[in-house]
Amino acid sequence: MSQGTAETVVPVPPVMLRHRRHRVDGDRIFQCLAISAGILVLAIAAIFLLALFVPALPAIREFGLGFLASRDWNPVSLRFGALPFLYGTVITSLVAMVIAFPIGIGAALFLADDARLPFIRVPLSFAIELLAGIPSVVVGLWGLFILVPLMRTSVEPFLSHTFGFLPFFQGPYSGSSYLTAGVVLAIMVLPILVALSRDVIRAVPRSLREASLALGATKAELTWSVILPYARIGVTGAVLLALGRALGETIAVTMVIGNRPGISGSLFAQGYTLPSVLANEFTEATGKIYQGALFELGLVLVSITIAVNVLARLLVWRFKGASEASVV
Amino acid sequence: MKHAVSAAGIAIALLLAACGGTGSTSPGPASGGATVPTPPAAALTGAGSTFDYPFFSAAFYAYNQKFSQVTVNYQSIGSGGGIQQFAKKTVDFGATDVPAKDSELQPIGAAGTVQMPVTLGTVSLAFNLQGVNDGQLKLTPKTISGIFLGTIKKWNDAALAADNSGVSLPDQPVTVVHRSDGSGTTYIFSDYLSGVNSDWKSKVGTGKSISWPTGQGAKGNEAVATTIKQTPGAIGYVELAYVLQTNMTQAKLQNKDGDFVLPSPEGATAAAGQYLVTSPAQFSIVNAPGKDSAPISGYSWVMVSKDQTDKTKGTALVDMLDWLVNDGQQYAANVHYARLPSSVVQNDVAALKTITSAGSTLLTVGAS
Numbered sequence: 168m169s170q171g172t173a174e175t176v177v178p179v180p181p182v183m184l185r186h187r188r189h190r191v192d193g194d195r196i197f198q199c200l201a202i203s204a205g206i207l208v209l210a211i212a213a214i215f216l217l218a219l220f221v222p223a224l225p226a227i228r229e230f231g232l233g234f235l236a237s238r239d240w241n242p243v244s245l246r247f248g249a250l251p252f253l254y255g256t257v258i259t260s261l262v263a264m265v266i267a268f269p270i271g272i273g274a275a276l277f278l279a280d281d282a283r284l285p286f287i288r289v290p291l292s293f294a295i296e297l298l299a300g301i302p303s304v305v306v307g308l309w310g311l312f313i314l315v316p317l318m319r320t321s322v323e324p325f326l327s328h329t330f331g332f333l334p335f336f337q338g339p340y341s342g343s344s345y346l347t348a349g350v351v352l353a354i355m356v357l358p359i360l361v362a363l364s365r366d367v368i369r370a371v372p373r374s375l376r377e378a379s380l381a382l383g384a385t386k387a388e389l390t391w392s393v394i395l396p397y398a399r400i401g402v403t404g405a406v407l408l409a410l411g412r413a414l415g416e417t418i419a420v421t422m423v424i425g426n427r428p429g430i431s432g433s434l435f436a437q438g439y440t441l442p443s444v445l446a447n448e449f450t451e452a453t454g455k456i457y458q459g460a461l462f463e464l465g466l467v468l469v470s471i472t473i474a475v476n477v478l479a480r481l482l483v484w485r486f487k488g489a490s491e492a493s494v495v
Numbered sequence: 496m497k498h499a500v501s502a503a504g505i506a507i508a509l510l511l512a513a514c515g516g517t518g519s520t521s522p523g524p525a526s527g528g529a530t531v532p533t534p535p536a537a538a539l540t541g542a543g544s545t546f547d548y549p550f551f552s553a554a555f556y557a558y559n560q561k562f563s564q565v566t567v568n569y570q571s572i573g574s575g576g577g578i579q580q581f582a583k584k585t586v587d588f589g590a591t592d593v594p595a596k597d598s599e600l601q602p603i604g605a606a607g608t609v610q611m612p613v614t615l616g617t618v619s620l621a622f623n624l625q626g627v628n629d630g631q632l633k634l635t636p637k638t639i640s641g642i643f644l645g646t647i648k649k650w651n652d653a654a655l656a657a658d659n660s661g662v663s664l665p666d667q668p669v670t671v672v673h674r675s676d677g678s679g680t681t682y683i684f685s686d687y688l689s690g691v692n693s694d695w696k697s698k699v700g701t702g703k704s705i706s707w708p709t710g711q712g713a714k715g716n717e718a719v720a721t722t723i724k725q726t727p728g729a730i731g732y733v734e735l736a737y738v739l740q741t742n743m744t745q746a747k748l749q750n751k752d753g754d755f756v757l758p759s760p761e762g763a764t765a766a767a768g769q770y771l772v773t774s775p776a777q778f779s780i781v782n783a784p785g786k787d788s789a790p791i792s793g794y795s796w797v798m799v800s801k802d803q804t805d806k807t808k809g810t811a812l813v814d815m816l817d818w819l820v821n822d823g824q825q826y827a828a829n830v831h832y833a834r835l836p837s838s839v840v841q842n843d844v845a846a847l848k849t850i851t852s853a854g855s856t857l858l859t860v861g862a863s
Contacts, residue, residue, distance in 0.1 A: 339668070
């Protein structure tokens with residue numbers, strides 16, 4: 168307002184006081200808002216769990232702990248058990264990790280090394296981001312139309328012929344199987360695994376790398392003796408986060424697994440997973456026990472994924488330090 | 496915006512009705528001989544069966560062309576969801592492939608609900624066998640239950656060969672493909688198997704989701720069809736409309752009279768016509784007598800509340816349903832669904848007349 172008196176300091180205590188009081192109020196309001204936002208998130212999580220637990224109660228009362236151990240899934244006679252779905256979920260996720268782990272770590276090691284082959288590294292980074300962006304239903308359609316016939320006509324006959332002495336490559340094959348679901352999941356978790364492992368590997372201190380190279384270590388020795396041991400915990404965290412993604416994947420698995428609530432040691436057999444049975448049966452389920460059993464499956468699935476995620480986050484945080492934890 | 500428009504529409508319609516006018520829309524000439532009343536303006540919502548969706552979308556579009564003041568929004572979220580949303584009164588009508596039970600309809604309850612058949616479907620058995628063409632394979636109740644119970648494991652099984660002289664059946668394993676998602680089609684098919692085979696009835700039973708003795712599950716007609724088409728030696732049950740639209744190879748099925756029929760919409764209507772009484776308690780029409788009857792057929796149902804709180808909306812609703820079971824049936828045929836037999840249409844109209852608002856019947860110009 169008063170032009171030309173910019174240098175003059177005008178002491179006006181009442182205004183200052185009012186201003187200060189204003190600032191205090193603003194802080195308080197902001198603090199209240201932030202706290203309530205935090206509480207709201209917690210409340211949503213609590214309500215969410217409650218919303219699963221309450222409808223699941225009829226089934227929990229009816230079947231008790233036996234629900235987790237029973238192989239029966241019969242909506243007609245209302246006998247329900249979660250074991251085949253638990254088994255299928257665990258097996259497909261394990262297969263996915265066995266396939267994705269070596270590829271993912273290899274790609275991460277390559278990407279973390281800035282010096283090498285930039286003309287491959289850049290498109291590879293791009294391809295991995297692209298892979299992460301493909302909707303799972305599209306992966307599922309690709310699985311159904313391309314991967315399932317390929318598995319039936321080429322991959323499974325080859326495995327059966329070559330590794331048929333192993334118990335998990337025995338029995339008849341039809342394309343839809345634990346193995347096919349595992350391959351689809353491996354493709355879906357690969358971007359997470361690569362991106363996180365790359366960051367973890369990059370966080371290995373430069374001084375360590377250079378020291379070991381100075382001592383005459385080869386690239387391979389550097390990788391095996393320095394980088395991987397140092398990044399071990401972080402990579403484990405990345406694997407667990409990828410596992411969390413694999414455990415919850417629904418539609419892509421539903422399309423290729425054969426949806427058969429059985430338990431088989433052979434990876435060629437058809438199976439079923441927790442998310443798949445929910446996706447398949449929820450829309451037409453009626454009756455308190457049947458719906459309760461489906462809600463209970465949901466509860467089991469949420470518990471597993473929460474446990475895996477918490478473990479993963481703890482490991483990643485411990486490694487990278489809480490400030491840097493950029494978790495997908 | 497939409498609400499404001501429909502509210503204004505309702506107001507205008509009421510005013511004009513009070514003056515004895517017919518409003519801006521001239522009454523559509525009824526093509527089926529029945530007199531169709533001019534409905535008041537309303538936005539109706541429904542939810543439920545995915546099976547009904549192709550028929551409903553065609554029919555409701557045509558209805559809106561005829562009476563632009565009425566819009567019908569149907570969400571195909573599945574019968575289970577349709578029953579729940581209807582019982583909670585979040586939609587004006589629900590649709591289900593199997594009539595809802597009293598316990599499922601709480602708080603409205605079965606006593607407060609009109610459940611009426613609106614369309615008919617039939618199930619076909621599609622297969623993939625090199626050198627065996629559409630309609631060449633003949634299946635009997637015995638062989639169908641054998642295949643789906645897992646006792647017939649090879650295509651050259653003696654029981655199959657006996658019914659199919661002249662067809663060369665390969666020495667190939669039978670791969671059974673079934674729906675993995677809960678579905679009205681599975682209900683009709685398992686209802687049929689329970690009717691023709693006591694083993695099936697005691698071991699497996701009837702339901703929208705069942706515990707399958709053999710085979711692999713695929714989600715939806717689409718995935719079942721794809722799996723059959725890719726897998727040599729596969730057989731599965733698929734909604735007829737889907738089989739006809741995608742040119743799948745289907746088997747001739749032996750009906751109760753012993754005749755082999757290729758499943759068709761006309762066959763479903765013939766099967767339905769064999770039953771004098773159709774009610775939510777007595778609705779199964781599988782394995783029907785009659786030489787043309789398609790053996791694996793069933794109805795799909797609409798649920799409406801008997802007591803309509805909003806008179807205008809209620810009137811629009813019963814008028815629309817009256818049209819749906821009369822003139823609207825032609826749109827069922829277009830998408831390969833079957834027409835309701837005339838006896839069922841008459842029952843439906845009689846049921847619509849029991850729907851009231853504040854004690855007065857809503858369906859005034861009954862087409863019967």
